[in-house]
Each structure stands twice: as structure tokens, then as C-alpha cells.
Amino acid sequence: MDISRRDAFAAALAGSAAALIRPDGAAAEARKPAPDWKRGFDNQRIADLGNGKFLNPLLSGDRADPAILKDGSDYYMTFSSFDSYPGLTIWHSRDLVNWQPRRAALTKNIGSVWAVSLEKHNDRYFLYIPVKAKPNSIFVIWADHIDGPWSDPIDLQMPSHIDPCHVVGEDGSRWLFLSGGDRIRLAADGLSTVGEAEHVYDPWRYPDDWEVEGFAPEGPKLVRHGDWFYMITAVGGTAGPPTGHMVIAARSRSIHGPWENCPANPLVHTRSVNEKWWSRGHASLVEAPDGSWWSLYHGFENGYWTLGRQALLDPIEWTKDGWFRMKGGDLSQPIRKPKGGAALPHGQPLSDDFGAALQLGRKWNFFKPAPDENRRQRVEDGALVLKASGTAPSNSAPLLLIAGDQAYQFECDVEIAPGGTAGLLLFYDEKLYCGLGFDEKRFVTHQYGIERGRPANPHGRRMRMRVTNNRHVISFHTSSDGGQTWKRFDRGMEVSGYHHNVRGGFLMLRPGLYSAGEGEARFRDFRFRAL
The missing domain is CATH 2.115.10.20 (Glycosyl hydrolase domain; family 43)
Incomplete structure (x- = not known):
């Protein structure tokens, strides 16, 4: 990520952090x-x-x-x-x-x-x-x-x-x-x-x-x-x-x-x-x-x-x-803390420049993969190349991360092939997810695990996308200049109900990527930051 793009990313994060929702009440206090x-x-x-x-x-x-x-x-x-x-x-x-x-x-x-x-x-x-x-x-x-x-x-x-x-x-x-x-x-x-x-x-x-x-x-x-x-x-x-x-x-x-x-x-x-x-x-x-x-x-x-x-x-x-x-x-x-024992650096970065082989298992996971699912992915020239599968996130075995903060933001450069559809997700399971994807001509809005609005896509087959999870309030932004300027997508969501007591399965709402339709999607410069 170059300096100007990094600065723009940091500025966007700072603005999102300043706008975090501050609920009232004793139970809300425990959630802060x-x-x-x-x-x-x-x-x-x-x-x-x-x-x-x-x-x-x-x-x-x-x-x-x-x-x-x-x-x-x-x-x-x-x-x-x-x-x-x-x-x-x-x-x-x-x-x-x-x-x-x-x-x-x-x-x-x-x-x-x-x-x-x-x-x-x-x-x-x-x-x-x-x-x-x-x-x-x-x-x-x-x-x-x-x-x-x-x-x-x-x-x-x-x-x-x-x-x-x-x-x-x-x-x-x-x-x-x-x-x-x-x-x-x-x-x-x-x-x-x-x-x-x-x-x-x-x-x-x-x-x-x-x-x-x-x-x-x-x-x-x-x-x-x-x-x-x-x-x-x-x-x-x-x-x-x-x-x-x-x-x-x-x-x-x-x-x-x-x-x-x-x-x-x-x-x-x-x-x-x-x-x-x-x-x-x-x-x-x-x-x-x-x-x-x-x-x-x-x-x-x-x-x-x-x-x-x-x-x-x-x-x-x-x-x-x-x-x-x-x-x-x-x-x-x-x-x-207990005494003794050398402290290791805790955790791992969730950001990924795709400069080396995909850290499958350690960082990324496929959801309900087929036996040959790993063949869909490869890393080349600083990009994760993900072969299309299925028609939507529900049947495309998306790649997911575990993010453990109450508020965070992630963004990625996404390029699709003709006939392809790809995007960024917040994914619980194949019946409950949200996110934003696109094909050559239109966006596709994912909400409640279904595909909803299909407004026109002015960016063509490549754009930078950003998802903000601001304590369950979701917003999407897109950019055609690599993240220098952003346009807010005209659909916001609230996802506090995307969990086990609604859907079952004992899972969590996870950030992820998907590639569906035809051809291959290329994901570059994935950036994650907790707010």
C-alpha cells in the first residue's frame, strides 16, 4: 500500500471510530x-x-x-x-x-x-x-x-x-x-x-x-x-x-x-x-x-x-x-497474570498483501469446502486468484477470517473476469450473510442471506471495496482510484441478529471474500483494522 493510500485508509478509520454508536444503560455500558x-x-x-x-x-x-x-x-x-x-x-x-x-x-x-x-x-x-x-x-x-x-x-x-x-x-x-x-x-x-x-x-x-x-x-x-x-x-x-x-x-x-x-x-x-x-x-x-x-x-x-x-x-x-x-x-x-514463561507476540495480522502462499488454516478458511476446494486458489503477482464457484456466496465456499473486535473495517481491491461476480462479505453461514458484490454492469446487495438490490456499477470489472462493521451497523464504500476517494454505497444494514440464537450452528459473523459465476477473481491488498 503506498503512503497516500495508507493515509487515506487511516483517515477513513479515524472518522469511523469517531462515529461509533454509544448506547445508554447498564447493559450497554458492559458492551463498551x-x-x-x-x-x-x-x-x-x-x-x-x-x-x-x-x-x-x-x-x-x-x-x-x-x-x-x-x-x-x-x-x-x-x-x-x-x-x-x-x-x-x-x-x-x-x-x-x-x-x-x-x-x-x-x-x-x-x-x-x-x-x-x-x-x-x-x-x-x-x-x-x-x-x-x-x-x-x-x-x-x-x-x-x-x-x-x-x-x-x-x-x-x-x-x-x-x-x-x-x-x-x-x-x-x-x-x-x-x-x-x-x-x-x-x-x-x-x-x-x-x-x-x-x-x-x-x-x-x-x-x-x-x-x-x-x-x-x-x-x-x-x-x-x-x-x-x-x-x-x-x-x-x-x-x-x-x-x-x-x-x-x-x-x-x-x-x-x-x-x-x-x-x-x-x-x-x-x-x-x-x-x-x-x-x-x-x-x-x-x-x-x-x-x-x-x-x-x-x-x-x-x-x-x-x-x-x-x-x-x-x-x-x-x-x-x-x-x-x-x-x-x-x-x-x-x-x-501468572508468572514465568516467555511471552510470544499475540495473535496475527489479518491484513494480507498476498505476497506469499495463502495462509490457509492459520488465517483463512473455506466454508464447507468440497474435497478439491483448495485448487480454486493461488497467489501470483501480489494477488489472490480465486476461481469462481457457484452463483452466490451461499454456494461458493467463501474464504473467511475470524475477527474478534466489536468494530472494524476491511477493504480490498477486487477485479473480476467477464461473467464473474465477486465481493466482500460478513458471513454467518450459507443462509445468513450480508455484503456487497458486483459483476461487469451491476452491483449485487447481499442481505439476510439473499440477493437484493442490483443498482448500476459505474466502475466496470475492477474497484476497491470497503466494509465497516460499526458495532453491528454496516456500511459499504467503493473507489475507482485505488482508495484515494470513496463513494458510500446507498444501502446500510444492521446485523446484531446474525447469530446462533437466530440461526443455530454455534458460528460467528466473519469477514470474507467470495468469487462466483465464471472465470477468476483477483483480490489485492486486503487491509483490516479494528476500530
Whole structure:
């Protein structure tokens, strides 16, 4: 980007930031960015405040169902990647607060990937992967190095369960604990099951008058600490009412039970819609470099279901009776970091000059790709060349990013071939998205997942496009001189309803690119900046 274009971009961002919507009321106050969030690549918010404290979210954007592994002085974590491929990107940290993406472990589309288990056993890494498909099942992949290569998925033929957690018993036996309080034994190599699933635990139940989505005991995470195995489970439903999701615990001296419920359950529970974080649950426990203990779980940010479930970090303490409790309260305030461990630069730039091979999995993902989807893309001469597919974003497998800020702007130079259609999107799924595209003669307005207005396109087959998501208020701008001057497109939108509680699927509203119709589209100089 040359200096004049960069300055114009910065000026536009400054103007948009000055115009941010400022809602009133207690709940609205919780939705405002904390004044002391630090900023990283592309002005994205980061947790580490640089003063020995951090402010949640640990990882912003859709980082649901965190699965964490302590491997010596290294920590690895991944999240549910749902219909995005390559999926199950592995993130790396040495201090539990600053994280960098490495590589995606799953490249073959096996369905919608939900809460996984990331484990290491006998110097081999394993990912146990529940998928929603036809039929549902649980798969396993393995690797001898965290960066792979990872094996092809192996189907464990388990259509009736989700959310596996690998654990090794005191007798060396290997197990998957499952949703609903069930478990199944694994073979010694961890690549097949032995026998049938059995019910071993009846989870604690909340009072009947609590506002929840449903009982739904799921996401068991097990850890051995001292003389006990601890099982942490989510109940109350993952979404729905903000007060539904919660964390409970049980323990046993043997992997074979019996299990006793914690007398302090629930250990985490959003009790008011005025809290900063809603629907908190799916917790894991992990030991920090300084020997302190922490819990990783997810939650929705107050007023921002559109960002999906974000990763949260909560300090815990072990109590004299052998249980533990969370110490972070509602996580709205800064928390002192664990000590030790070298801090890595957090996150990654979302801007892309397409000067090297596309960072598939690490940054970009296809949505519901076909087996040969990767053949559609190549990078040449500073451009992402994306072969057209389908007729609209709904059937074109768009390329998407995870953006975790409440307000942001992105722009890109877009050039189409004769007969092609391309543009920029905010994409939830194939039935719910918005954006702006164009062909040689007309724009195409995307709203509610359908194609609406078709005004004349004065730019021809190439233009620069810009999308602003200003706390759910969307505006579009176009430019014919590479971003020196901009014209506002005559269609604005509001997208606060583009989320799971409307559409289902547990996804988030993501920035993206699409190429449909005929020929190839060329995308150059993609620029992202949080506001």
C-alpha cells in the first residue's frame, strides 16, 4: 500500500471510530470496550495489558470449546472449527496469556467439528474430534509433532455421543469420557474403541426455576491432581438465555468412580444479563509456569452474540477440602497474570498483501469446502486468484477470517473476469450473510442471506471495496482510484441478529471474500483494522 493510500485508509478509520454508536444503560455500558485494552496487529484488542495483568477475552472472536494441552514449557490449544477448513488450528503459548497460531491439524472435510480433545500420550499427539454430519461420529487423528503431519481421520463409529475427553486411568487404561456422563474404553494405541459406551456419572442439576436452555450435560474435561481425578462438565445449554451455561465439577479417587459432585456447584455461572460475559462454560483446568492453576472456558460477550463464544481465562485456587474454586468473578476486570514463561507476540495480522502462499488454516478458511476446494486458489503477482464457484456466496465456499473486535473495517481491491461476480462479505453461514458484490454492469446487495438490490456499477470489472462493521451497523464504500476517494454505497444494514440464537450452528459473523459465476477473481491488498 503506498503512503497516500495508507493515509487515506487511516483517515477513513479515524472518522469511523469517531462515529461509533454509544448506547445508554447498564447493559450497554458492559458492551463498551474497556478503556485499557491493549492493541496488537491491525489494532486488534489483546488480553495482555503490559503491566502484569490481562483483561479477557484471552482470545477474541469465535474460540469455542477450548481444548488445552500443557507439554513441558509449551502450551497448545485449539477450538471448535465447525464448518471451516482447514480446521483445528493449533495455537501456541508459553505464558498462558499470549498466543500465536501455528498450523491447522484437520484438512479433510468430515463435517461440522465440535468440542475436541487435544492430548499427548507416549510422545504422540492425539485429537479426538466429534462431528455433526450424516451420520454423526467421533474421529481421531494423530501426529508425532504438534505441527504435523497429522494422520487422516479415523472414524471411531460413535453416532450417539459428542464432546470426547481423553484420559488415562491410574491403571494405565485409556478412556474417552463423553457427553451425558458416559465413557468408552480405548485400545492401547488410542485409535479404536473397546466394548460399548457405559454410563458412569449423574451430573449435578440446577434448581428448576433457573433460566437455562436445557440440562445438556456436555464437554467433560478431566484432570488428575493429587489423589483425585476431577471431571469438569458444562450444563444448562451452550447458548439460549445468557444465564444458562455453567460449569460444574465432580471428583473420584479412581477413573472407575464413584464420582461425587462438588458441594459448591455451579463453579461458574452468569447470573445477570448485565454481566460482561454471558453463557460461560466448557471449562478445562491447566497449571501455569509458576505452579498456579487456571481455568479456560468460553463465553459470549454482552451484546455480541455475533462474535461467537470467546476464550476466557479464570484463576482458580485449590481449597483445603480438596476442591477448587474460580477467583476471577465475572471476568470484567483485569486479572494478574501468572508468572514465568516467555511471552510470544499475540495473535496475527489479518491484513494480507498476498505476497506469499495463502495462509490457509492459520488465517483463512473455506466454508464447507468440497474435497478439491483448495485448487480454486493461488497467489501470483501480489494477488489472490480465486476461481469462481457457484452463483452466490451461499454456494461458493467463501474464504473467511475470524475477527474478534466489536468494530472494524476491511477493504480490498477486487477485479473480476467477464461473467464473474465477486465481493466482500460478513458471513454467518450459507443462509445468513450480508455484503456487497458486483459483476461487469451491476452491483449485487447481499442481505439476510439473499440477493437484493442490483443498482448500476459505474466502475466496470475492477474497484476497491470497503466494509465497516460499526458495532453491528454496516456500511459499504467503493473507489475507482485505488482508495484515494470513496463513494458510500446507498444501502446500510444492521446485523446484531446474525447469530446462533437466530440461526443455530454455534458460528460467528466473519469477514470474507467470495468469487462466483465464471472465470477468476483477483483480490489485492486486503487491509483490516479494528476500530
